[in-house]
Amino acid sequence: MRTLICCLCFLLPQIFYGQQPKYFQQKADFVIRVTLHPESQSLDGTVDMQYTNNSPDTLKFIWIHLWPNAYKDESTAFGEQLLQNGRTDFYFSDDDKRGYINRLNFQVDAKDAFLEDHPLYIDVAKLTLPSPLAPGDSILLHTPFYEKIPYLWSRGGYTGDFFAITQWYPKPAVYDKNGWHPMPYLDQGEFYGEFGKYKVTITVPDNFSVAATGIEKLQHSDGKTKSIVFEQDNIHDFAWFAAPNLTVDSARMTSIDGRTISLYAYYERGNTLWKKGLDMMKESIRVREGALGPYPYEVAKVVATPAPFSGGMEYPTITNIETNLSTGNLRQMIDHESGHNWFYAALASNERQYPWMDEGINTFFTEKETKNEQANDSKKNPKELFANKFALDENNFLYRNAIAAKTDQPINTPSSEFSEKNYDLSAYYKTSLWLAQLEQFLGKDVFEKCMKEYYSQWKFRHPGPDDFKNIVMKVSGRNVDSLFHLLDTKGYATPPPKKKFKVAPLFSFRHTDRYDYLFVSPALGYNYYDKLMAGIVIHNYTLPEPPFHFFISPMYSTGSKSFVGIGRAGYTHTSYGKIRKFEISLSGATFNMDDYTDSTGQKNFMKFSKIVPAVKLTFRNKNPRSDVNAFVQWKTFFINEQSIRFQYDSIIEETVISYPDHAHYLNQLQLSYDDQRALYPFSALLKAEQSNEFLRLAFEGKYFFNYKKEGGLNARLFAGKFMYLGDKTIYKQFSTDRYHLNMTGPNGDEDYTYSNYFLGRNEFDKLPSQQIMIRDGGFKVRTDLLSNKVGKTDNWLAALNLNTSIPKKVNPFSIIPLDIDLKAFLDIGTYAEAWQKEAETGKFLYDAGLQLSIVHNIINIYIPILYSKVYRDYFKSTIAKEKRFWTNISFSINIQNFRLKKLINY
Numbered sequence: 001m002r003t004l005i006c007c008l009c010f011l012l013p014q015i016f017y018g019q020q021p022k023y024f025q026q027k028a029d030f031v032i033r034v035t036l037h038p039e040s041q042s043l044d045g046t047v048d049m050q051y052t053n054n055s056p057d058t059l060k061f062i063w064i065h066l067w068p069n070a071y072k073d074e075s076t077a078f079g080e081q082l083l084q085n086g087r088t089d090f091y092f093s094d095d096d097k098r099g100y101i102n103r104l105n106f107q108v109d110a111k112d113a114f115l116e117d118h119p120l121y122i123d124v125a126k127l128t129l130p131s132p133l134a135p136g137d138s139i140l141l142h143t144p145f146y147e148k149i150p151y152l153w154s155r156g157g158y159t160g161d162f163f164a165i166t167q168w169y170p171k172p173a174v175y176d177k178n179g180w181h182p183m184p185y186l187d188q189g190e191f192y193g194e195f196g197k198y199k200v201t202i203t204v205p206d207n208f209s210v211a212a213t214g215i216e217k218l219q220h221s222d223g224k225t226k227s228i229v230f231e232q233d234n235i236h237d238f239a240w241f242a243a244p245n246l247t248v249d250s251a252r253m254t255s256i257d258g259r260t261i262s263l264y265a266y267y268e269r270g271n272t273l274w275k276k277g278l279d280m281m282k283e284s285i286r287v288r289e290g291a292l293g294p295y296p297y298e299v300a301k302v303v304a305t306p307a308p309f310s311g312g313m314e315y316p317t318i319t320n321i322e323t324n325l326s327t328g329n330l331r332q333m334i335d336h337e338s339g340h341n342w343f344y345a346a347l348a349s350n351e352r353q354y355p356w357m358d359e360g361i362n363t364f365f366t367e368k369e370t371k372n373e374q375a376n377d378s379k380k381n382p383k384e385l386f387a388n389k390f391a392l393d394e395n396n397f398l399y400r401n402a403i404a405a406k407t408d409q410p411i412n413t414p415s416s417e418f419s420e421k422n423y424d425l426s427a428y429y430k431t432s433l434w435l436a437q438l439e440q441f442l443g444k445d446v447f448e449k450c451m452k453e454y455y456s457q458w459k460f461r462h463p464g465p466d467d468f469k470n471i472v473m474k475v476s477g478r479n480v481d482s483l484f485h486l487l488d489t490k491g492y493a494t495p496p497p498k499k500k501f502k503v504a505p506l507f508s509f510r511h512t513d514r515y516d517y518l519f520v521s522p523a524l525g526y527n528y529y530d531k532l533m534a535g536i537v538i539h540n541y542t543l544p545e546p547p548f549h550f551f552i553s554p555m556y557s558t559g560s561k562s563f564v565g566i567g568r569a570g571y572t573h574t575s576y577g578k579i580r581k582f583e584i585s586l587s588g589a590t591f592n593m594d595d596y597t598d599s600t601g602q603k604n605f606m607k608f609s610k611i612v613p614a615v616k617l618t619f620r621n622k623n624p625r626s627d628v629n630a631f632v633q634w635k636t637f638f639i640n641e642q643s644i645r646f647q648y649d650s651i652i653e654e655t656v657i658s659y660p661d662h663a664h665y666l667n668q669l670q671l672s673y674d675d676q677r678a679l680y681p682f683s684a685l686l687k688a689e690q691s692n693e694f695l696r697l698a699f700e701g702k703y704f705f706n707y708k709k710e711g712g713l714n715a716r717l718f719a720g721k722f723m724y725l726g727d728k729t730i731y732k733q734f735s736t737d738r739y740h741l742n743m744t745g746p747n748g749d750e751d752y753t754y755s756n757y758f759l760g761r762n763e764f765d766k767l768p769s770q771q772i773m774i775r776d777g778g779f780k781v782r783t784d785l786l787s788n789k790v791g792k793t794d795n796w797l798a799a800l801n802l803n804t805s806i807p808k809k810v811n812p813f814s815i816i817p818l819d820i821d822l823k824a825f826l827d828i829g830t831y832a833e834a835w836q837k838e839a840e841t842g843k844f845l846y847d848a849g850l851q852l853s854i855v856h857n858i859i860n861i862y863i864p865i866l867y868s869k870v871y872r873d874y875f876k877s878t879i880a881k882e883k884r885f886w887t888n889i890s891f892s893i894n895i896q897n898f899r900l901k902k903l904i905n906y
Helices: 002-020 067-071 079-082 273-293 327-339 359-375 380-383 394-404 420-442 444-458 465-476 483-489 732-737 871-876 881-889
Strands: 025-039 042-052 059-065 100-101 114-117 124-132 138-148 157-159 161-167 173-178 179-181 198-205 207-210 215-221 225-235 240-244 249-253 260-267 299-305 312-315 318-324 498-504 515-527 530-538 548-556 563-574 579-597 601-621 628-644 645-649 654-658 661-675 684-689 694-705 714-726 796-807 820-831 845-852 861-866 891-892
Touching: 067 100, 124 138, 173 515, 198 207, 198 240, 207 225, 207 260, 207 628, 240 318, 249 273, 260 273, 273 299, 273 327, 273 359, 273 444, 299 327, 312 327, 318 327, 327 359, 359 420, 394 420, 420 444, 420 465, 420 483, 444 465, 465 483, 515 548, 861 871, 871 881
Parallel strands: 025 198, 260 299, 299 318, 498 515
Antiparallel strands: 025 042, 042 138, 059 124, 100 138, 114 124, 157 161, 161 240, 173 179, 198 225, 207 240, 215 225, 249 260, 312 318, 515 530, 530 548, 548 563, 563 579, 579 601, 601 628, 628 661, 645 654, 661 684, 684 694, 694 714, 714 796, 796 820, 820 845, 845 861, 861 891
């Protein structure tokens, strides 16, 4: 029995290994004739494809990619992905900028064939064959086609009179040992195609230049149009570019194996930088040949592509790159995109499934060649002002931030499942770090032998991760399981170095991989009572955020002649679990919030102080591509306030003024769900606040309706309920007044947690009195001079706030070099007392007017124009007519809306 078991243990792996499908590769040879019609932005032509079945299976159908249909409407996989990646331009585009392919009529060996739509994707179709295709047999597929060329939303399309014709013809999905691979066109996520021989005849107007895949064999002109023939073997894709009167530079170089390579650069006239393109291409090819092996083709081309195209894109023998680049970036882009002739064109992995095998390995070699140039090439305006404050290697900086926040994804993730950020950071950058670690483990000489053998064995084939690993193990003779296991793990590709301590001024993102910074800088502040405040800020806030983070800012008040300040300390723990981020913190602040000048002329100040412990749990998104941020947060506010008391002393027969302290607490629980998706973003916030006399419940929902051209409509819904704990008494009603629900935006006194910045919290005239918060009912009119404000309640309240952007073309402030948006607002609300019999107001209140939003909505100015009769009566009774317009204006200062990432687009 023991002998039988041992035999089975030996034989079963052999049996299963023998059952693994052997490698095979289909072949698709193309003869295409196509004509460009620039005036109608269209193509028409015919496709003849000789398809050879090299698989062991009999095929009854072939999946066909019809990728121009990805541009047909906004519901395609391409359109939906653009929205997920934050783009709404295609979604709201006009029909004449959409694209599609039609007039297809497939025949197989001159017999009609049935074309059936894919159940999910309109840019994929199933071609049922008239008769089964046996192993080793070939068939000839023929179809005419017509393409409406889309605008240049992605890789292919038109912009002006420039045409990028990519992913444009019917082509078969790959059939390999894992079966069929039908896939929709995506902007994030590239391709997988069958190798074959191409002969493409392109007809364009006579004044057009054409850059295309392959070798130009023939050109014929009739004076109005010209036809150019391009041929190339061992390719799986064909792209071409056309525009009037492009400048064409050409040169030749000798390959490492002695062949002649013809080089071409196409660009608009007058672009002097691109005159360096051929030299950059030569250098790139020389370096790659030394590291990998001979350049796989006889021709290499690069095409400067105008906006809105950005970045670069590769096709066999040809690449296109955005026009406006610095010298360093052009060098990097040409090196990277030319390198794809090894990784993508020749080593044709399934890049949709394994993007790292193309983009990541290619990036490894680009990083080696161009890293110094990238570091010296400044791209962002803030760096010009703070040249030594920003990271030299932005990819490394963002990579470390993603890992610290636990939002990174493994290298071995399909491209369509990556978040937009992680597609670059993991598939490209982290893979390059992983390969550097593999090179270090194997040694440079052995690593080079592995790469050359990998290229030699798998050139013009479809390698997968196991094929690459097997080559490495075979050539090196070493076990690399642990290293290849890292492809499926999150976190650092290599252990981060230990950091040193460093003191620096202001802030820095420069060397956060090397140093734990302590920053020291001057601090200035202002409010109506403290006047100008000056001091220092000591903090360690940077990116990635340190687990223990703090800031303290003591300041001296020139108004109150006292010390004031603010501070916070927190500890954050991040994980890859359901709770992505856990933070416990303690914050505090003390400032003056009122003053009183007594009969002797002595100004006395009233100060507040608060200590706020807090716990916040941020949840992980199930879908890494989601823009949802959900958290639960608990805070307890321990607040001490000085007030003023006037008490008559009957013994001395005088009024005695005192400034007693009042200590109280407030517990606050928040549940927040925020989805900042590109189309119709929304948020929901449920807040419960409790003290020893009341419970305050509030819901705030926000929704943004995008407009087609620009801007949109913001909608805010509020519903709140105030409840007394125990019986309602006159004393409780008076003592909790500042916590009651308010239709009008609350003033400084009603900022009971001292969480907002106010110029003058307790002023009732002049500019400081016109500042409000957008909370509760969110109205912009004010009735502060009433003992009981209009719309204030200790029961329930509900309101709807709308504001809409106004087009820039009719915004008179658009000519000012400041970020000022002009909007219109409308507020509608109701509350409990309005539904009582003989209520002084109608059941519903409203106000409407204009809003100026300055610097990313940090400052908002509200100009009420229309409002309910009860407000109009109030204004008539309290404000002189000549002052009414200016006095009715309100404003808010929302420092909480400041986000560094809005100013610095890392």
